Amino acid sequence: xxxxxxxxxxxxxxxxxxxxxxxxxxxxxxxxxxxxxxxxxxxxxxxxxxxxxxxxxxxxxxxxxxxxxxxxxxxxxxxxxxxxxxxxxxxxxxxxxxxxxxxxxxxxxxxxxxxxxxxxxxxxxxxxxxxxxxxxxxxxxxxxxxxxxxxxxxxxxxxxxxxxxxxxxxxxxxxxxxxxxxxxxxxxxxxxxxxxxxxxxxxxxxxxxxxxxxxxxxxxxxxxxxxxxxxxxxxxxxxxxxxxxxxxxxxxxxxxxxxxxxxxxxxxxxxxxxxxxxxxxxxxxxxxxxxxxxxxxxxxxxxxxxxxxxxxxxxxxxxxxxxxxxxxxxxxxxxxxxxxxxxxxxxxxxxxxxxxxxxxxxxxxxxxxxxxxxxxxxxxxxxxxxxxxxxxxxxxxxxxxxxxxxxxxxxxxxxxxxxxxxxxxxxxxxxxxxxxxxxxxxxxxxxxxxxxxxxxxxxxxxxxxxxxxxxxxxxxxxxxxxxxxxxxxxxxxxxxxxxxxxxxxxxxxxxxxxxxxxxxxxxxxxxxxxxxxxxxxxxxxxxxxxxxxxxxxxxxxxxxxxxxxxxxxxxx
Numbered sequence: 001x002x003x004x005x006x007x008x009x010x011x012x013x014x015x016x017x018x019x020x021x022x023x024x025x026x027x028x029x030x031x032x033x034x035x036x037x038x039x040x041x042x043x044x045x046x047x048x049x050x051x052x053x054x055x056x057x058x059x060x061x062x063x064x065x066x067x068x069x070x071x072x073x074x075x076x077x078x079x080x081x082x083x084x085x086x087x088x089x090x091x092x093x094x095x096x097x098x099x100x101x102x103x104x105x106x107x108x109x110x111x112x113x114x115x116x117x118x119x120x121x122x123x124x125x126x127x128x129x130x131x132x133x134x135x136x137x138x139x140x141x142x143x144x145x146x147x148x149x150x151x152x153x154x155x156x157x158x159x160x161x162x163x164x165x166x167x168x169x170x171x172x173x174x175x176x177x178x179x180x181x182x183x184x185x186x187x188x189x190x191x192x193x194x195x196x197x198x199x200x201x202x203x204x205x206x207x208x209x210x211x212x213x214x215x216x217x218x219x220x221x222x223x224x225x226x227x228x229x230x231x232x233x234x235x236x237x238x239x240x241x242x243x244x245x246x247x248x249x250x251x252x253x254x255x256x257x258x259x260x261x262x263x264x265x266x267x268x269x270x271x272x273x274x275x276x277x278x279x280x281x282x283x284x285x286x287x288x289x290x291x292x293x294x295x296x297x298x299x300x301x302x303x304x305x306x307x308x309x310x311x312x313x314x315x316x317x318x319x320x321x322x323x324x325x326x327x328x329x330x331x332x333x334x335x336x337x338x339x340x341x342x343x344x345x346x347x348x349x350x351x352x353x354x355x356x357x358x359x360x361x362x363x364x365x366x367x368x369x370x371x372x373x374x375x376x377x378x379x380x381x382x383x384x385x386x387x388x389x390x391x392x393x394x395x396x397x398x399x400x401x402x403x404x405x406x407x408x409x410x411x412x413x414x415x416x417x418x419x420x421x422x423x424x425x426x427x428x429x430x431x432x433x434x435x436x437x438x439x440x441x442x443x444x445x446x447x448x449x450x451x452x453x454x455x456x457x458x459x460x461x462x463x464x465x466x467x468x469x470x471x472x473x474x475x476x477x478x479x480x481x482x483x484x485x486x487x488x489x490x491x492x493x494x495x496x497x498x499x500x501x502x503x504x505x506x507x508x509x510x511x512x513x514x515x516x517x518x519x520x521x522x523x524x525x526x527x528x529x530x531x532x533x534x535x536x537x538x539x540x541x542x543x544x545x546x547x548x549x550x551x552x553x554x555x556x557x558x559x560x561x562x563x564x565x566x567x568x569x570x571x572x
Contacts, residue, residue, distance in 0.1 A: 039285020062280025074253020
């Protein structure tokens, strides 16, 4: 494929994806169904193929999106919350995987004539659950802090470690007379510990320092480069010892979640995550061959519903035992139902070691692919039925940063006074500024200030600005304030905005952009100062208030005639 063909193929794929996402949204099917359909329509197994090769390469690139998805999820989970989930990771995660492996193995041995080794391989591979699909569903529904989210994350963390012994077990099953070398096992364990320690040091100390230097010297524009370098480095490092790359990126996200840069980091990673994750699901769709699935006969369509039902039933039962509630248990079972992409690797390795026949290998791969087709539909249906169960159990602590909070743009002197007033009124707020020096000052005042360009649309999405209680612009840099108001009116028109600017000309411009509540500080502060002078001179309070009120009439008409206020745009 030359460059002209590639450009045409990409253009067609983007247009098809946009159209499919629009249709899926209208039908309330979710984006994953649309992306899989685009892949099936444009892939090599389509009657009108647009891509006929390099599907594995596309999927490998798309898996970077899965890494970034886990990274963004990690940014929403502070270490304290992760530590509180240790019982779920060790309890729910381990029991889910072991019980599901045993159940699938027993099912295959009881219903078919496959050797127990092949049945065990299938159990080990199919007991793992997809990471990308459930987390994507949770993010689309804003449910990163609900009970089913904790169940999905706990299972995924355990599975990330389980990949190592599963892949190491395959050659042992293929040659039962051999015994694992104890020395090599200890070396592997030490290597894993060393890598995880390195990732911890990098995420806890090195990367925050690099982000601090970047913010001070280069600004927020260079954030994406530093963030992506850290994420890819962590993923590559853990991959060297056989751990899932996603675990390394998840660790980096959790470690950065407590830094003042967390929201800006999320905004930097989100655009690349969305594009690459979409590519991942499209590449999965391209690998699905409906003719091959049909050629496998009734075997696949007999076993697949049973296998999926086993996974759902075990997760539902365990989630109830661990106290997640009926609704969360039901949704957890559906979210963890689709098989994991790592099953492709397990089945390929098992065939290479002679543990699976060609037909068994084909059935295994087809089952994984077909689960990607049916699971989104079933999960969407499950969400529609979930209202029959109890309401979702919220997790302690706030949701995304702007949920129900007042968002203050810029940590100016006026903003600091506002922070004090909001704290005394017990009103939750969060303030964003891109000046590192101001962030350091905020540490001393104990105000809730974070690094971030809140006027950036990616940043707005990362902090869920659409769910803010109020956005306040407190006389910071006017051009940034104007850009923020313009983006708010474009993307989050329903969010209330109040602004304080210096001059009347700036006030008029913001009002034209759609902001009703704008205060011009120069005339207001002048009148306030003048009222204080009148009171000091013995003028009665009522008379002083009347004078100030009269000067405000006609939009400060008398002050304008006297040249007491700026009526033209002035530089700040």
